[in-house]
Amino acid sequence: MALDETARQRILAAVDSGFEAQLAFTADMVRHDSTRGNEAAMQDFMARAFRERGFEVDHWRIEVDDIRDLPGFSPVVDVDYAQAFNVVATHRPKAEKGRSLIVNGHIDVVPPCDAARWTTPPFEPRIEGGRMYGRGAGDMKSGLAAGIFAIDAIRAAGFQPAATVHIQSVVEEECTGNGTLACLQRGYKADGALVPEPFGASIMRAEVGLMWLCLDIEGDPQHASAAFNNVGANALEKAIHIWPYIKRLEEEWNARKAGHPIYKDHPHPIRVNLGKLSGGDWVSSVPAKARMEVRLGVLEGEDLAAIRDEIRARVAEACAADPYLAAHPPKITFHGFQAEGYVLQPGSEIEAAMGRAHEEVFGEKVTATISSAVTDARFFGLYQDTPSIVYGATCGLPHGIDEYVELDSLLNVTRAYALFIADWCGLEPA
Numbered sequence: 567m568a569l570d571e572t573a574r575q576r577i578l579a580a581v582d583s584g585f586e587a588q589l590a591f592t593a594d595m596v597r598h599d600s601t602r603g604n605e606a607a608m609q610d611f612m613a614r615a616f617r618e619r620g621f622e623v624d625h626w627r628i629e630v631d632d633i634r635d636l637p638g639f640s641p642v643v644d645v646d647y648a649q650a651f652n653v654v655a656t657h658r659p660k661a662e663k664g665r666s667l668i669v670n671g672h673i674d675v676v677p678p679c680d681a682a683r684w685t686t687p688p689f690e691p692r693i694e695g696g697r698m699y700g701r702g703a704g705d706m707k708s709g710l711a712a713g714i715f716a717i718d719a720i721r722a723a724g725f726q727p728a729a730t731v732h733i734q735s736v737v738e739e740e741c742t743g744n745g746t747l748a749c750l751q752r753g754y755k756a757d758g759a760l761v762p763e764p765f766g767a768s769i770m771r772a773e774v775g776l777m778w779l780c781l782d783i784e785g786d787p788q789h790a791s792a793a794f795n796n797v798g799a800n801a802l803e804k805a806i807h808i809w810p811y812i813k814r815l816e817e818e819w820n821a822r823k824a825g826h827p828i829y830k831d832h833p834h835p836i837r838v839n840l841g842k843l844s845g846g847d848w849v850s851s852v853p854a855k856a857r858m859e860v861r862l863g864v865l866e867g868e869d870l871a872a873i874r875d876e877i878r879a880r881v882a883e884a885c886a887a888d889p890y891l892a893a894h895p896p897k898i899t900f901h902g903f904q905a906e907g908y909v910l911q912p913g914s915e916i917e918a919a920m921g922r923a924h925e926e927v928f929g930e931k932v933t934a935t936i937s938s939a940v941t942d943a944r945f946f947g948l949y950q951d952t953p954s955i956v957y958g959a960t961c962g963l964p965h966g967i968d969e970y971v972e973l974d975s976l977l978n979v980t981r982a983y984a985l986f987i988a989d990w991c992g993l994e995p996a
């Protein structure tokens with residue numbers, strides 16, 4: 567069934583009339599504190615919402631042993647997966663005529679930074695001035711909800727997708743990607759994937775890779791008053807000594823973009839972030855332990871094993887410059903993200919379909935963006951040979967204080983999703 571003008575108008579009208587319910591649903595999602603280790607209740611909520619819509623529902627806990635040997639796996643150390651559930655809802659058409667689709671969104675969110683500095687509490691969503699505020703309101707509960715409500719709108723207009731659609735509500739996107747990897751392992755595959763991350767109504771052409779690094783430094787604890795005699799070694803000070811050596815990689819790796827076909831046009835794709843530094847247990851004691859955790863962007867196309875060797879060499883250089891560290895080098899652990907970059911090759915049919923939908927809603931050609939961030943889109947593209955597009959609403963202050971999603975952009979993007987799904991999957995009567 568072709569998407570004629572009447573069908574298109576009915577679907578768009580259904581998106582608009584469902585938008586209030588969409589916002590209420592999004593707010594309910596934001597009310598769940600689904601930070602890492604606390605995701606299960608939120609996924610129960612998602613499974614219920616999918617069942618109410620009549621989808622087949624697959625709800626399972628991720629087992630590290632099932633995925634640890636797969637490409638794209640990120641190691642987890644001292645992390646309990648007791649709460650790490652995925653939910654996949656499946657729509658089956660009466661007759662498979664169109665192209666199948668995966669809509670993949672993560673429900674895990676990063677911690678609120680400093681909850682006291684939010685205008686209103688991070689897990690109490692607030693709508694004001696055309697925005698919804700809340701942790702995850704942008705990144706990316708509103709995106710996953712938009713995918714669901716786009717399909718609701720198609721149904722409300724009297725149709726349904728004429729191809730299989732899997733809606734994947736995953737965890738672990740903010741730390742490993744192992745949630746989406748578990749969906750691959752479970753056998754989910756489609757002709758294309760849409761990842762409704764809130765990077766704006768533009769096709770993401772490329773995303774960087776990403777690595778997490780953990781250094782455990784052992785000091786030599788002595789009374790702090792003895793330290794001026796060079797007795798003991800302060801683990802926190804040793805960490806501070808090492809840090810600039812690692813930070814220098816940012817500049818060096820950004821310089822390599824000159825040889826990259828896509829990233830040469832990005833002003834500063836690689837970011838090296840000192841994310842956590844901890845240690846010490848008493849102000850008047852020399853810290854016996856310090857832990858430094860770093861997020862390192864990696865240029866697309868880089869070999870991660872070679873990158874890890876570079877990091878180890880850099881830490882060794884820092885240690886060689888310090889007699890204590892030379893004798894007591896830190897323990898280096900790579901856990902969390904070990905993500906390769908991904909490029910959506912231009913010219914795919916799925917990009918063309920999203921481009922048509924975008925143009926119908928926005929009245930202009932869709933642009934492409936090059937990102938210094940990472941999404942789960944890489945899994946489909948790199949490990950399933952499935953083109954996956956990232957296209958979404960506009961989020962302000964993701965991972966920051968007073969994160970929000972722009973509601974105008976959310977409505978327009980939901981319209982575009984509905985037209986895109988109708989085009990990509992085709993339609994049949996509901």
Ligand SMILES: [Zn+2]
Nearest residue numbers: 672705706763
């Ligand atoms: Zn996200």
